[in-house]
Amino acid sequence: MAWLHAWAGWPAGWILYAVFISGTLSYFRPEISHWMRPELATAREHPDSVAMAMRILQERAPDSSRWVINLPNEREPTLRVGWMAATEPGKADRLIGRFDGVVLDPSTGKELQPRQTRGGDFFQRFHYELGLGQVWGRWLVGVCAMAMLIAILSGVIAHKQLFRNFFTFRPGKGQRSWLDAHHAVGVLALPYHLLITYTGLITMMFMYMPAAVETAYRYDPGGFLIEAFPNPPHAQATGRSARLTAIEPLLQQAERQWNGAAPATIVIEYPGDAGARVQMQRSAHGKLTHTGQFIIFDGVSGEMLSIWGEESGAMQAHGVLYGLHMARFSSASLRWMFALCGVLGTVMVATGLVLWSVKRMPQRAEGERAMLSQRVVEILNNGTITGLPIAVAVYFWANRLLPVTLAERPAWEVRCFFAAWALMYVAALLQNARTAWPRHFFAGALLFALLPLVNGLTTSAHLGITLMQGPAIYAGFDLSMLGIAALLAIAAWNTSRERPERKEAAGDTLPSGTPMLEERS
Amino acid sequence: MASPSTSYRLAVASRALAALAGGYLLTASMIGALALFLPMERAAAALTATMLSFAIYACSVLWAFAARSAWLAWAVIALPALALEALLWSRSLLVIP
Numbered sequence: 001m002a003w004l005h006a007w008a009g010w011p012a013g014w015i016l017y018a019v020f021i022s023g024t025l026s027y028f029r030p031e032i033s034h035w036m037r038p039e040l041a042t043a044r045e046h047p048d049s050v051a052m053a054m055r056i057l058q059e060r061a062p063d064s065s066r067w068v069i070n071l072p073n074e075r076e077p078t079l080r081v082g083w084m085a086a087t088e089p090g091k092a093d094r095l096i097g098r099f100d101g102v103v104l105d106p107s108t109g110k111e112l113q114p115r116q117t118r119g120g121d122f123f124q125r126f127h128y129e130l131g132l133g134q135v136w137g138r139w140l141v142g143v144c145a146m147a148m149l150i151a152i153l154s155g156v157i158a159h160k161q162l163f164r165n166f167f168t169f170r171p172g173k174g175q176r177s178w179l180d181a182h183h184a185v186g187v188l189a190l191p192y193h194l195l196i197t198y199t200g201l202i203t204m205m206f207m208y209m210p211a212a213v214e215t216a217y218r219y220d221p222g223g224f225l226i227e228a229f230p231n232p233p234h235a236q237a238t239g240r241s242a243r244l245t246a247i248e249p250l251l252q253q254a255e256r257q258w259n260g261a262a263p264a265t266i267v268i269e270y271p272g273d274a275g276a277r278v279q280m281q282r283s284a285h286g287k288l289t290h291t292g293q294f295i296i297f298d299g300v301s302g303e304m305l306s307i308w309g310e311e312s313g314a315m316q317a318h319g320v321l322y323g324l325h326m327a328r329f330s331s332a333s334l335r336w337m338f339a340l341c342g343v344l345g346t347v348m349v350a351t352g353l354v355l356w357s358v359k360r361m362p363q364r365a366e367g368e369r370a371m372l373s374q375r376v377v378e379i380l381n382n383g384t385i386t387g388l389p390i391a392v393a394v395y396f397w398a399n400r401l402l403p404v405t406l407a408e409r410p411a412w413e414v415r416c417f418f419a420a421w422a423l424m425y426v427a428a429l430l431q432n433a434r435t436a437w438p439r440h441f442f443a444g445a446l447l448f449a450l451l452p453l454v455n456g457l458t459t460s461a462h463l464g465i466t467l468m469q470g471p472a473i474y475a476g477f478d479l480s481m482l483g484i485a486a487l488l489a490i491a492a493w494n495t496s497r498e499r500p501e502r503k504e505a506a507g508d509t510l511p512s513g514t515p516m517l518e519e520r521s
Numbered sequence: 522m523a524s525p526s527t528s529y530r531l532a533v534a535s536r537a538l539a540a541l542a543g544g545y546l547l548t549a550s551m552i553g554a555l556a557l558f559l560p561m562e563r564a565a566a567a568l569t570a571t572m573l574s575f576a577i578y579a580c581s582v583l584w585a586f587a588a589r590s591a592w593l594a595w596a597v598i599a600l601p602a603l604a605l606e607a608l609l610w611s612r613s614l615l616v617i618p
Binding site: 003004008146149150153154157198201202205206208209211212213214215216217218224227228313314315317318321 | 613
């Protein structure tokens with residue numbers, strides 16, 4: 001099982017490292033998106049948002065077939081109002097036409113003009129596609145997630161002394177310290193690793209494991225989605241005009257129905273028509289399942305017509321497993337626990353990768369040239385482990401430093417991310433591995449540590465202001481960047497001390513060829 | 522470090538194939554059968570079976586490497602998979618769409 005653990009874990013390790021980092025960042029997708037649009041920094045929540053949205057929609061899109069209101073919340077304090085633009089006056093068609101919208105500061109009603117960026121959405125997409133597209137990216141991540149599941153299970157079986165290993169830490173002893181660190185972070189967050197890997201596979205399960213649906217729906221392809229994930233029906237326009245009902249009483253009715261939970265999105269179909277429908281979607285906060293919960297009201301009488309998302313059994317189980325992966329339900333403190341486990345997972349994968357290569361490479365005498373395979377693994381390890389955090393920092397830098405009017409701005413931010421990552425492999429190629437580790441970690445620490453400064457110089461929301469007066473999202477983001485910088489600085493310090501410590505502990509390291517994980521079982 | 526013998530390498534390759542390909546086939550036939558025969562509505566049965574698939578696959582992979590011999594690993598994975606496939610196939614002959 002130790003053998004299986006090493007060979008299932010290692011080839012997937014480089015990919016899993018990227019998946020762990022981007023996944024951990026994705027817990028803060030709304031916050032990252034908000035920070036990356038500093039034009040929205042002044043926005044504050046306001047209780048009258050719905051009335052404000054309705055006023056704007058009546059003014060700007062009275063003939064629209066579809067109004068969409070995204071209400072502000074703690075994590076995204078902007079009010080987003082959208083509508084399907086009418087193709088000709090007085091005659092709106094839901095399917096033809098373009099979707100327009102505005103972003104507003106709910107406290108002032110001022111229209112905001114955010115810069116073009118993919119924000120935190122980029123990390124979430126990268127988390128399951130790695131920038132390789134829907135087919136290759138998703139399959140690659142899926143195969144690696146399956147390898148991770150195998151590595152976790154076989155890792156547990158390999159460690160008969162799981163808990164003794166957990167409480168053993170021998171710092172400053174080269175490879176032993178890496179092993180102990182790998183055990184400690186692996187076991188500490190073991191329930192999380194198991195949960196996040198299995199639920200991650202669940203999110204794409206129909207792609208990876210289509211056999212059950214294909215067998216049961218052999219003669220009815222397409223029937224599964226309709227039966228398992230029914231969507232609320234669309235409204236039908238009658239052509240007779242009628243006055244739209246007041247929205248506020250419907251809001252209160254929805255909140256009562258959802259035990260106090262507020263709607264996040266309001267969709268109004270055919271406003272002003274006798275067939276108008278008002279659809280409210282419950283906010284994700286405090287709702288374990290990922291399945292959307294809707295209430296549909298008659299848009300003229302205000303009568304509650306139907307309630308969606310109260311399904312049972314297998315559908316609920318699926319919704320909850322999916323929801324546990326996304327963690328949108330969690331409070332801020334629980335989200336930080338998830339993120340902390342994500343960091344531990346990142347460290348587990350990184351230490352596992354280093355262990356694998358250190359262990360399997362023949363010991364090198366001082367000054368001896370490395371074998372080609374050894375160099376390749378060293379460069380891949382270094383470029384991935386140190387390159388990705390640097391690429392993340394560069395993505396944030398690019399967001400603040402690229403000209404706001406630049407054409408294809410979101411694409412350029414992403415190009416900066418990948419260029420920085422690729423460059424780190426070149427940098428690893430040009431240096432001795434032992435000097436490359438501390439240098440690269442230090443460079444990463446510097447890039448993250450300077451981000452609050454870059455933010456302060458390019459926006460009017462620096463830490464001096466945000467710590468005192470908010471917005472809290474800005475203060476939290478800047479402090480998190482300093483936290484990441486501190487973590488990378490610790491890594492830089494540790495890897496720079498590695499060499500002399502190794503020599504001292506030379507007698508303590510294992511002879512090469514000893515099965516690494518079985519030594520103490 | 523002496524390099525492993527050819528027969529050892531072949532046995533490892535055989536187990537790996539049993540784990541990856543054999544395990545996937547066993548999983549696919551098992552969840553196919555579960556989707557048909559679980560006593561639930563068919564959408565719920567298909568969902569339940571698919572959610573269990575990764576646990577079944579993981580167990581198959583662990584088994585492939587834990588079995589005493591590569592032959593035994595293959596037998597325990599391939600025989601049930603073939604039996605289930607035969608069951609699903611014969612049922613598809615009986616059920617008229």
